[in-house]
Structure formats: C-alpha cells, structure tokens
Amino acid sequence: VDTILHSIKNINIRGNLRFDAPLADLTTFRVGGPADILAHPEDEADVTALIEWARATSIPWMILGGGANILVSDRGIRGLVISTARLNRIRLEDGLLVAGSGSAISNLSARAADMGLAGLDFIYSMPGSTGGAVWMNARCYGGEISEVLAWVDYLDEEIGEDGTVRMVRRRLAPGSGDFSYKISPFQNRRCIILDSAYRLEPGDGRELWKTMREHEADRKSKGHFALPCAGSVFKNNRDFGAPSGKIIDSLGMRGMAIGGAKISDSHANIIVNAGGARAKDISQLIDLIRRRVLDELGYDLEPEVLRVGEWN
C-alpha cells in the first residue's frame, strides 16, 4: 500500500488528492465509509493521468458525480474515486450549450433559462451532476436528458499492443436507440463523460422560470429535500401496470423502517435516511421491498440506486 500511495503522490496533476477520505457528505443519502483515495481533477489531463495510473497499478477506479443515485457501503470504496466536481464549466459553443460533467444539472437548467433557452427546464432542481444525468439518462416532468442532447465527449480506454492503457477522447452524437428509459450507452463501458452539449430552442426566460419554480415546489411538496435520500429506489416497469411507488404502497409498506432507513412517508418509492442510518440499513430495506413485492405480487422490481464500494 505504501508504494502505491508513494507512486500516486508522484503523478503530476493540478487537482488534489485525499487519502482515507470520507464520502458520506458527497452523497445525498449522507451515509457510507471512506474512499482509499479521493481525487478532484481540475481538467481532462488530470483525469487521464489518474486513470492511466490506476490501470498501470491495477487499482480499481470509479467516477463520482453528485452522489445522488448511489449508496456507498459502510466500509467505503477501495481504490480511487474520481470526483468530477471541478469539471464544471458551462459555456456556449457553436450555438450549443456545453456543460462540464461536474456542473450541477440544476445549475445548467438555470443558466439556460437565464439565457432564454428552452429545453432543460424540466430538470431544474433535480439533484446531481450533468455527467450523472447523462449516464443515467435522467428523466422527470415529461422530459428526458437524451431528448436535448447534441453530443457527449468522453474519455475511453484504449489498450495498446504492449498492454498499456491509454485514455482517448471520443464524441458520441446520440442516434436512435442509444438511449432508452434510464439507460445510456455509457453504462456498459468504462469511460468518463467530460462534456455534454445541448440543442435548445429560444424561449421566454420568465415563463421558463415559472415552470421551473413549479417543478421545484412540486418536489418540495413530495418531501424530496426534507430528508437525505437518493430519489426513486426502483425503476418503473410498464409491464407491472403501476409505478413502483404504487406497487409498494399496495403492500402497505410506507413508513416501514430498518435502523435509520425508512420508506418515506411522502412517497413509497423513496427511502430516506431518517437519522443515523447505516448504508447496511438502506441496503437491507431495498432488499426487503424487492423480496416482498416479488413474493406477494410476482413483480421483480429493478433497483435504480446503485450500491457501490465494498459489500459482503
């Protein structure tokens, strides 16, 4: 371990590194243990150097966006966690609004409205980063991120003849079928979304803000921001005839708790950290809901929240 730590301290990046770094406050559940190494790269060169180092030393790595859709285990994450927080530049380029992956998706929506650009108003006040929203193909209020996406620039691993891994920048201009319900093409490759560009229409800023405030108020009324959570725990499945929240409700599970983890009083498809929850509590509650819905109704709900780190 010491040699590894020594070798990463010698790589030359502008951003910073922390060791045994707590992650709970970087997630919306506010639970979970530390990362062995937490990196905050400043730019593409930093990300490249970090991943090439991780691949050369066989250290596992993962990308952390806004932490709004993950459950970090109590023991934390072994290896290198790369936060996109500082890759957060938003700019206009060739008539497209372009966002660094670490910019908050809600900030991007606000910037678009301030510029009089319509198309991202649906996603205002949703937690998380733009990179995470693209990776998850986030959707709400009748909109889906892929519908306004012009292109995505990402770093991809390329393995050379000598077996060394090099990161190369590629661009994906989404075609039909690349994205679907909560699915993006980035979910099945080891890559890092750097920038995403949006094709937006001229709109009236005041009207856009009115809609955006309504979405925010609606989320507040549903208790989204009252307690730490990660939004919907399970994906919806049309074949099951009702949204996952309704299905869970039909079993009278609302309010059920394990330790500090509780099925939200406001929405049965949301688990909240009602105070002092462990990741284990939340994980067990997810499993319990899934098992009961399967046993009693025959529907196998697919978790949307991703469990990351070291689990048993």
Ligand SMILES: Cc1cc2nc3c(=O)[nH]c(=O)nc-3n(C[C@H](O)[C@H](O)[C@H](O)COP(=O)(O)OP(=O)(O)OC[C@H]3O[C@@H](n4cnc5c(N)ncnc54)[C@H](O)[C@@H]3O)c2cc1C
């Ligand atoms: C109160 C609340 C309400 C929510 N409402 C909604 C909703 O209405 N609709 C909805 O779709 N979701 C909703 N969510 C879930 C969450 O906001 C989205 O899934 C969001 O897109 C996650 O983004 P993130 O940056 O937080 O991703 P993270 O949780 O940090 O990461 C999620 C996954 O994406 C990967 N990832 C993140 N950034 C990158 C990158 N730059 N490159 C490669 N991989 C990356 C991570 O490695 C991880 O696998 C809600 C969450 C909360 C807390």
